[in-house]
Amino acid sequence: MTYLVSLFLFGLVVGLVAVASNPAPYFAALGLVVAAGVGCGVLIGHGGLFLSLVLFLIYLGGMLVVFAYSAALAAEPFPESWVDRSVIWYVLVYLIGVVAVAGLFWGGWYESSWVVVDGLKGFFVLRGDVSGVALMYSFGGGMLVVCAWVLLLTLFVVLELTRGLSRGALRAV
């Protein structure tokens, strides 16, 4: 388990470096998908099974759409990958930064640094994340309504910004 979670955490850092080093959108979106995927793995390592499943399905679903769109919008014949000269310096600087920060906090790291949800109690009937969902639907009902309104608002905002031809904001008058 320790090795698996260490691998996931390592993959998370590498994925974030892959996004932050500013390569072509193809590769940046790939890095984002990798980071999201191994992030879900880290969540499973902490015991957030249901949360991880929701995040994987919804976030990666959205990520794939973004990936397809950005690949379609930014199609270029020679996309910059991570070994190109304009990107490799960012990669190196971020990696060195990660190593430096890791060295700084090395002493504070031990195997029980991550604790499974509800892992410190004895017996439990409900898991933390599942009962959290139940609480969200009971006590958090009003907040869900607000969230639904925000989704509707976002839909209208996106539609208003990307309307066809001269009526949208994406094209000059």
Added chain:
Amino acid sequence: MNPYVLAILIASLGMGTTITFASSHWLLAWMGLEINTLAIIPLMSKQHHPRAVEATTKYFLTQATAAAMILFASTTNAWVTGTWNIAQLSDPTAVALISIALALKMGLAPAHFWLPEVLQGLDLTTGLILSTWQKLAPFALIIQISPNMHPAILTALGLCSTLVGGWGGLNQTQLRKILAYSSIAHLGWMIIVLQFAPQLTLLTLATYIVMTSAAFLTLKASSSTKINTLATAWTKAPSLAALATLSLLSLGGLPPLTGFMPKWLILQELTKQSLPLTATIMALSALLSLYFYLRLCYAMALTIAPNVNNSSAPWQLLSTQSTLPLALTTVAALALLPATPAVLAMLT
């Protein structure tokens, strides 16, 4: 824009600020801020002009960055201290991060660069919303966390904002940029007194909103966005040109006008806290701002440029713009100084 969509956007704009006002939980406050940002974006790019779209993009990027920083800092605070309560933000890292994030959101000086650019790309009505209504939600948060904020950060932000607001506006010819720098300078006054008397911050915010509304509405009524155009503004409404001079001087903070009230009280408070150096720097930086207000006054009403005869008669034409908000805000921007004790009593 479709009127139904417009109604949804404006209702959400109101709802976002209300949610942030009503929340005691960082997540909900963050939601309110995000709703605010989302709702104003189509309103900003409504004109579909490339400048407006560019301004919208800049605004979205800065606000999204600031909101992400707020979310990160409040999560850090919840992790370290175990509470999501806004008033109980106590982790030093989180407090510093949120101070900087809110400074970025409002356009305080080291993080102010987006504000003049964004405001210059918008029309005057949207600019008015941006520099008044959009400031309320971050201010509700910053006043709640002010007891825990680091005094050095607050003082640095305040001094830097007033100085940058004064210096930045000096060489501008575009009125919206001048108003943006005026906004930065006034925000500096609000922040400098936040740690000593939060009610004075509220008072400054209220008077600033009134005065800047008067200025924006005046410019809208004379449809001028450059100093050049101001020189012929008197032909459109002579009495308005005369009053606009007073409104601008009120923004500058001259004594018998409303704008003197916050500066007076803040300087008194700073002196009472035995901070004479800070008070002096603030007072002197107000002179920098006064310089460009005076230049606007000079172009608008203190001189009459020679012109051909028939271009000096547009005042005869009936204006189709609504003049009631302009009249109300101008009167309030000019004549509230005698009501200082009442306003102060209302806010304390």
